Amino acid sequence: MFTGLVTDVGEVASIAPRGDLERIRIVCAYPAETIAPGASIACGGPCLTVVGKGKGDDGSWFEVDVGAETLARTNARSWQVGTRLNLERSLKIGDELGGHIVTGHIDGTAKIIDIEAFDGMKRFWIEAPPKLARFIAEKGSVALDGTSLTVNEVDGSRFSVLLIPHTLAVTSWHARQAGDMVNLEVDLMARYAARLVEAKVETTNEGALADVRRL
Structure with a gap:
């Protein structure tokens, strides 16, 4: 972890x-x-x-x-x-959990589509694959190229993250350009929450189908 x-x-x-x-x-x-x-x-x-x-x-x-x-x-x-x-x-017991829980199991790659630079910071607009975009929420967490980041805005399958000067200085993000592909790991809790919702819908549908069969 x-x-x-x-x-x-x-x-x-x-x-x-x-x-x-x-x-x-x-x-x-x-x-x-x-x-x-x-x-x-x-x-x-x-x-x-x-x-x-x-x-x-x-x-x-x-x-x-x-x-x-x-x-x-x-x-x-x-x-x-x-x-x-x-x-x-890897995380040791007792270490500070300053970012969010990241497994290192990549879900897919996403594309940098635009970069806005201002005041020493950079806002990156990222386009995620449609099947992964549903796990990305405003103010939620996402791991991109192994970096824990907070999602600022979401627009369909596109979302933005803001990197402060310190993060740009101590990571590889300062060299990233529009068109680059980055590794995307969606938030673990978002993945499980979505699966629970899907399971509930499946159970409800199965129950409704059983009721119809009994009629």
Whole structure:
């Protein structure tokens, strides 16, 4: 589990195809001795498992295997050497939950359609896939590229988020441009609330159908 509070920005150092997956090395500021093999690190949003670590001329690094499912569902398929990634290590019991509950399980990708810059801040307008847009509500939470953000406005399948100067400075968002695809994870509570409503409707419909059959 994660909070969506970015603790480092890593950089893709190498990508090695291995059948249906890719082994990716990411340079980071985390001390190598504190990175445990098998640990979970959110890399640009997706929760990935550490399969190797070490130190190099550029600092510490860790490696992750990115499978076919992750490549298909996220923007990891477009990562290249030099791509900057928002990083967050998994939540520990007792840590401050300053963002919102994030699983690192990406629902899909969304497109940046417009960026408004003012007073050192940037407002991003994002277009979500229709099947995911129903989970996004004004003043609700959303995780984009592993960053916990508050939804400002919603207009159909489009919504906006505002990034303050600090967030722009400590994440990869300062380099984002219109047309970029970002990893989207909808709020966990919104997903379960929608499923409960669907289940209630299904139960009501089944009950109504049973009543008709008895007539």
